[in-house]
C-alpha cells in the first residue's frame with residue numbers, strides 16, 4: 001500500500017508491503033541500517049526508533065503503520081555540522097561503546113529521555129534504558145554518558 005511519512009526530517013511517499021515489520025521496511029527498503037534486528041520479539045530494543053518522538057520497537061509494528069507519522073532513526077541524529085552530537089561524543093569519550101550493536105537504540109533512548117526530562121537522575125536514566133539491552137558495557141558508562149550530557153545541556157551546552 002502507498003504510505004507517506006517523514007523519515008529523518010524528509011517527507012517520503014512509497015509503496016510498503018502490508019505484511020512486513022517496520023524494522024524490515026526501514027532496514028531493507030530504506031537503507032536505515034542503524035535499526036538493528038536483535039530479537040524480533042520486542043525484548044532487546046536494538047530496533048528502537050523515535051515514532052512521533054516516542055521510543056518504540058520497530059519490530060513490533062507493521063510497515064504501513066508508518067503512514068502519517070514522523071520517524072527518526074540514528075541516521076537522523078547529528079550535530080548541525082553533520083558530526084556527532086554531544087550525547088554521541090559522551091558515549092565515545094566515556095567508554096559507553098563496545099561492540100556497538102545496542103548503541104543506536106541507546107542513543108535514541110537517551111535523546112527521548114532528555115527531551116521529556118532534561119535533568120534525569122541516575123535512577124531515571126536506568127529506568128529509561130530498561131527496554132534496551134546491552135551485552136557488553138554493564139550500562140554504567142552508558143548512564144554516565146547520558147548523565148554528563150544532561151548536565152552539560154542544563155548548564156547551557158549544545159549539541
Ligand code: FES
Pocket residue numbers: 036037038039040041042043044045046047048057058059060
Ligand atoms: S529486535 Fe525489536 S526489540 Fe529486539
Ligand code: FES
Pocket residue numbers: 096097098099100101102103133134135136137
Ligand atoms: S555495546 Fe555491545 S551490546 Fe551494547
